[in-house]
Amino acid sequence: MERLIDKRLFPPTEQELLSRLNWFVKLRWLFLLGLGGVLFSADWAFNVQIRLAPILLICGIVLIYNSGFYVLHRQMRATPGRKITSKHLRVEANLQIGLDLLCLVFLIHYSGGIENPFVFFFVFHMILGSILLTGRDIWYQAIGAMSVLLLLLVLSYFKVIGHYHLQGFGSPYLWNNVPYIWAGAVSFTSTIFMSVYMTNSIARSLGKREQELFFIKNQLENKSKELELANRELLNKQHLLIQSEKLASLGKLSAGIAHELNNPLTGILSFSHFIKDSCASQERVQHDVDIVIRETERCKKIIKGLLDFARQSQPEKKEDDVIQVLRKTISLVEHHKDFKNIEIIKSFQGDVPSIMFDKDQIQQVFMNLIVNAQESMQEGGTLHVIAGLTKDGRSVEFLFRDTGTGISEEDLRRIFDPFFTTKEKGTGLGLSVSMGIIENHGGTLEVLSSLGKGSMFIVKLPVASGE
Numbered sequence: 363m364e365r366l367i368d369k370r371l372f373p374p375t376e377q378e379l380l381s382r383l384n385w386f387v388k389l390r391w392l393f394l395l396g397l398g399g400v401l402f403s404a405d406w407a408f409n410v411q412i413r414l415a416p417i418l419l420i421c422g423i424v425l426i427y428n429s430g431f432y433v434l435h436r437q438m439r440a441t442p443g444r445k446i447t448s449k450h451l452r453v454e455a456n457l458q459i460g461l462d463l464l465c466l467v468f469l470i471h472y473s474g475g476i477e478n479p480f481v482f483f484f485v486f487h488m489i490l491g492s493i494l495l496t497g498r499d500i501w502y503q504a505i506g507a508m509s510v511l512l513l514l515l516v517l518s519y520f521k522v523i524g525h526y527h528l529q530g531f532g533s534p535y536l537w538n539n540v541p542y543i544w545a546g547a548v549s550f551t552s553t554i555f556m557s558v559y560m561t562n563s564i565a566r567s568l569g570k571r572e573q574e575l576f577f578i579k580n581q582l583e584n585k586s587k588e589l590e591l592a593n594r595e596l597l598n599k600q601h602l603l604i605q606s607e608k609l610a611s612l613g614k615l616s617a618g619i620a621h622e623l624n625n626p627l628t629g630i631l632s633f634s635h636f637i638k639d640s641c642a643s644q645e646r647v648q649h650d651v652d653i654v655i656r657e658t659e660r661c662k663k664i665i666k667g668l669l670d671f672a673r674q675s676q677p678e679k680k681e682d683d684v685i686q687v688l689r690k691t692i693s694l695v696e697h698h699k700d701f702k703n704i705e706i707i708k709s710f711q712g713d714v715p716s717i718m719f720d721k722d723q724i725q726q727v728f729m730n731l732i733v734n735a736q737e738s739m740q741e742g743g744t745l746h747v748i749a750g751l752t753k754d755g756r757s758v759e760f761l762f763r764d765t766g767t768g769i770s771e772e773d774l775r776r777i778f779d780p781f782f783t784t785k786e787k788g789t790g791l792g793l794s795v796s797m798g799i800i801e802n803h804g805g806t807l808e809v810l811s812s813l814g815k816g817s818m819f820i821v822k823l824p825v826a827s828g829e
Contacts, residue, residue, distance in 0.1 A: 703742030711750030738766025
């Protein structure tokens with residue numbers, strides 16, 4: 363990571379570059395105001411004679427190009443959809459700094475050259491340039507500006523061009539004093555390059571810290587997502603454990619109750635049939651006895667569900683083709699009158715291996731889920747049945763997705779609870795029994811649903827492991 367941070371620092375974004383360029387434009391206005399104040403003070407307060415014509419010309423040039431940059435930036439902000447690339451902004455940054463340095467060189471030249479104490483204003487400008495530019499650009503700017511300044515100094519010394527002395531400010535002989543010129547040039551040049559180097563180093567160091575913080579932030583976000591997933595999985599496991607304990611306790615209770623009620627109900631049903639046969643000519647008795655028989659058979663059906671729920675015996679697993687069992691289950695119902703308005707769309711993966719499972723129990727689960735889907739689509743709809751291997755290849759996954767009424771969030775939390783049902787004639791044991799069967803196979807049964815948007819039940823069974 364250190365190598366990546368050292369060699370590939372994050373460059374400033376387009377918005378950051380544009381903000382820094384706007385900052386330079388504002389500083390330039392302040393520079394022009396400050397220069398006007400210095401010229402006024404030098405002329406009126408200190409009686410220093412300065413050649414105003416070239417200096418005012420330079421000020422005019424700065425005013426013109428700074429106004430141009432100001433208008434350009436206003437247009438950029440006024441056009442939100444305008445594409446601004448870092449390449450274009452980098453070119454503008456180099457242009458701004460280059461123009462500033464050239465104007466500063468000639469400003470110093472026309473106001474005394476090496477005699478002018480404001481020559482060290484270069485240092486301030488190079489520091490600002492190092493903040494705006496990164497990499498080699500600022501070094502090229504520094505070398506270019508220093509070369510032009512030293513060239514003008516040499517040409518002035520050899521009288522190739524004129525020297526503009528500040529009368530009334532300093533000695534008129536400094537500009538051709540070799541030790542002074544040499545010392546000034548060396549100290550000035552070294553100060554410039556040391557300032558650029560230090561500012562660049564600080565900027566790079568801050569860039570490294572910024573990139574480290576970026577990587578740490580990403581790592582924390584990833585860890586947070588992993589913890590969230592782990593916590594969700596832990597809550598699911600806890601829910602399943604509570605559900606299993608609840609089912610086990612209710613199973614024992616249900617078994618006792620079912621055995622106690624089954625014998626009396628059988629007696630009631632037998633005597634009801636006896637009475638019906640004995641009073642064949644009495645229509646009122648026949649009607650009442652039919653009600654008793656119907657309701658008693660309904661009670662026996664509930665008792666059978668209780669016994670099925672209580673037993674949940676260990677499955678007799680055999681290696682077989684579970685996709686074929688699913689096809690057979692669908693074929694048993696797809697032509698039934700209750701499915702005439704329901705389109706069943708099948709999508710089965712072709713290379714699903716055989717797995718270890720109890721054929722009758724798994725068929726019972728499939729049938730229960732398909733019938734539940736049909737009952738949620740009384741006005742018709744579509745049932746998607748999808749089967750195939752999971753991405754990791756460890757399980758066979760079955761999806762039963764309907765376009766029915768869906769399940770409310772409140773009911774969704776209780777959907778696998780024994781005896782919980784939203785149907786008028788339901789026992790509330792179908793999904794509980796199905797959950798027990800799937801868990802006994804080492805698999806999972808989950809549901810995703812939104813009220814009014816349909817439901818999807820997801821069954822996962824482990825691939826055969828040679829048990």
